[in-house]
Amino acid sequence: MSSPYVPQIHRYQAWLHEQRGLVFADYDALWRWSSTDLAAFWQSVWDYFDLQSPTSHRAVLEGDVMPHVRWFSGAQVNYARQVFRHVARAEAAGQPAIIAEDELGRVRTLGWHELQRQVAALAVGLRALGVQRGDRVAAYLPNRIETVVAFLACASIGAIWSVCAPDMGTAAVLDRLRQIEPTVLIAADGVHYGGRPLDRSTTVRELRAGLPTLQHVVTLRTPYAAERVADTHDFTALVDRDDAAVHAFEPEWLAFDHPLWIVYSSGTTGLPKPIVHGHGGIVLTSLALKTLHNDIGPSYDDNSFGERFHWYSSTGWVMWNAQVAGLLGGTTIVLYDGSPGGRKDEPDWSVLWRFAARHRVTFFGAGAALYGNAMKTGVDLAALQAAGYDLSAIRALGSTGSPLPPDVQRWGSAQFERVHALAGRSRDPTALPGGPGGPVWWCNISGGTDFCGAFIGGHRGLPQVPGQMQCRQLGCAVEAWDENGRAVTGQVGELVCVRPIPSMPLYFWNDEGHARYLSSYFDTYPGVWRHGDWLEVRADGGCVIYGRSDATLNRHGLRMGTSEIYAAVEALPEVLDSLVIDLEFLGRESFMPLFVVLRPGLTLDEPLRERIRDAIRRALSPRFVPDAIEQVPDIPRTLSGKKQELPIKKLLLGQPLERVLNRDAMANPQCLDWYVAYAAERSKSAGTMAA
Structure with missing residues (x-):
């Protein structure tokens, strides 16, 4: 009989006890040590994963004020070298490196040697x-x-x-x-x-x-x-x-x-930010995230499930990088190349579930929107199970990209209870979620392209509360700050990280004096990373993200700057000006309206709406087609001519006008009445739907 499965984070804690003499009463104590004694924690990660370097490092961390720090100076690494350390053991165990399928059903498997x-x-x-x-x-x-x-x-x-x-x-x-x-x-x-x-x-x-x-x-x-x-x-x-x-x-x-690599995260103005990450920082933080928090072990390890890791993503989303990072830990990654919702004229949100069943995926990850679409369109996982699509290998569901509504998480948990019952899996009331005999585990995470990681995530040993993420990540000194820059618990504040982590950007490409880098994250609180999310840290350590606190568009996990929408829309001869707002609501689907000012004498009709949608599809992506397009008398602007995206976003999210806008600082305050009326109408219709 095989020995009971031990979660990866528990194995790490046992190692800390044996090798460092460290014992922690609970996860909160472990997190506080990891996020304050950074040198000791990240050195322990290096040692635990036995990272290799032909030269020794002078110090784990030099400097302490972000972003002017250096990690593991003197050490040498290579992302690909870390991947190929697993070749011999994975091949001996008969585990492939990659399984890939496209939407035509063509499957390819690649071994580690190949x-x-x-x-x-x-x-x-x-x-x-x-x-x-x-x-x-x-x-x-x-x-x-x-x-x-x-x-x-x-x-x-x-x-x-x-x-x-x-x-x-x-x-x-x-x-x-x-x-x-x-x-x-x-x-x-x-x-x-x-x-x-x-x-x-x-x-x-x-x-x-x-x-x-x-x-x-x-x-x-x-x-x-x-x-x-x-x-x-x-x-x-x-x-x-x-x-x-x-x-x-x-x-x-x-x-x-x-x-x-260079990845891109768009701001509200200017070109997308070309963010440079380093080999060592990505290797180190990816192993900590994937293994310790996401509980994804080597596919060849006895203390594993024959792990097969899938996270649905296009190559334009940082979750593609996260998917590939499974190889760093010796895990088989399972790729899907195609639409997660089937054909546009025949939507089918069971596509990825059938794919996961065919390849015995153990960890299934996707943007929160995929789970919501599956629930709304009536996807029945138990029916798939009964039809021969065996989903019982799935032990963990990963979610990110936007807040996962509580009812969607409850739906998924109930679906897998039925899947497990049909598969004849006995239920062990003492088993941890995601383990043998336990319920499916939701590993809900929140992070960003900016540092290619997660600030908040999962822990199989902590309670699962629908709509809530389980904990702050090890090594991440994350807090919610009020308007006075004070850490708060039990109320919503700005998500900040007060200490550095190894995967934060090295720099932005061609950014003289790091001016753009500093203004992107450190303008509000010098030396403190401001991430741009609304966060609540609850008394039990659980966390809730309430959406973006800035105006960056976040559609199905992909971020795009509003300036890119404007460039596409305002290139049309009929459109004089435009404003786009991405509204994220906890427990409800996000809503992205586009407001346009047309040339005099023109009225917005359906043919023009379709031309606007098509312009966005062609210039950017179908993912950024707005949910509604409205004709407006004018776009609110400051005296200096800047579009007032954030104030209008706050207005549409329900805040009173006097708290979000100063008419005296506006070039055209007379246009505000239209937006106030629109916000009231939106609030009324949302209340009706909720009722």
Whole structure:
């Protein structure tokens, strides 16, 4: 008989006791130690996961005032080296590295040895194209095996990776990639999404024309392109190479803070922020998050479930990075390339559940909206179970991107009670959630692209309360601050992190004097990270996120700056001005209205609404099509001409006008009556629906 499963965080605590002599009365005591004695905690993470370096580090942490700190100075690491430490044991156990399926049902499985060979082949190929340490390699790729291979190949040679999803329009991609001046572009010439083949060859040509620093384009050729993109290298030919140079290849040792990738998080004005993260910080915090908090262990370990980790994401969301990070801990990752809701004309929110059943997924993660859509459209997991789609391997449900409403969490828990009953699984009332005999475990997390991690997350040993996240993450000194900058419990405040963590940005690309970096996170509270979320820390340590405290759009887990919406909408000749607001409500679906000022004499009708929607789809993504489009007399602006997004957002969320706006500071206060009336109407209709 196998020994009882021990949660990963409990194994870590036992190690702390044995190796450090540390004993903690409860999780709160452990968290307080980890978030105050940063050097001791992060050194323990390094040692617990036995991270390797050919040189020793001088100190765990140098400096203490964010963002002017350095971690593990003198140490050398490489993200890809950490991944490939698991090859021998995973292969011996017969566990694959990656399982991938597309929406046509085509399944591919890649073993650890073959993943290592393909990464080496592409790394050798990129070097032959002249790619060196510090060069930026841009990608325009979907969520496929090839994208993981390309990323790891770049990491192996110290190139800096940056990927955009093929559902983004040319303008949005160029706004990102032009800033980082890539030398190589790796791009798919087509995708299959929402039941349709989509030719992307024209977009690839436009990207090449719009990126003057490109020296080479590598094309992932698909059946969906009308014609091949000329004068490019064939991705498949590069990874098929298998010779002495490939066999001899090893990932380079790099400084702990060598740049790993550039991701993008949009603000309310200007271009998307090109955020640079380092190899060491990402490896360290990813292992702490995935293993200790998300309880995702190596697939080959006896103290495991034959772990298979899936988190639905496009490559344009930071959860793609989080999904790939499962490889750092020796976990099989399970990828889905396609629409989670089936075809647009025939929506089907059971697609991912059937996929998870086919591949025996153990940890199933998605944006909160996916669970809400499944509930609203009547997805019946027990019926799927009865029909032969065995979902009983799923022990944990991960959620992020927006607050998960309590009724949705209760729905999911009840669904899995029925699944387990149909699977004949005996119920153990003493078992922890997510363990043998226990109920399904909800691992609800909240973090961000900005630091590629989570501030708040899960712990299998703590109570599950629908609508609440279980705890603040180890090593994250997170607090809710009131308007006076004081930490509060039991009331909503600004989410801040008062001590550094290793995965915070190294810098923004091409940000002279770190001006944009500092203004993004440290303007409000110097030396303290202000994240832009409303947070309540409850007396039991549980946490609730109440949405964004700034005006960044957050749609289904993807963030986009309002300026990008304006650029697309105001390019239409009929539109003079616009304002977009993303309203997130606890326990209700988010609502994003777009307000437009039209040229004199024009009236907003359905054909114009559709042209506006289409402009957003083409320039940005279908995910950012607004829920409503309204014609307004004017857009509220300050005396200096800035759109007043945050005050209008607060007004529409129910705050009184006099608390959110100063008419004397406005250029056009006469327009406010329209918005006050609209807010009242929205509040009335919401109250009617709630009743």
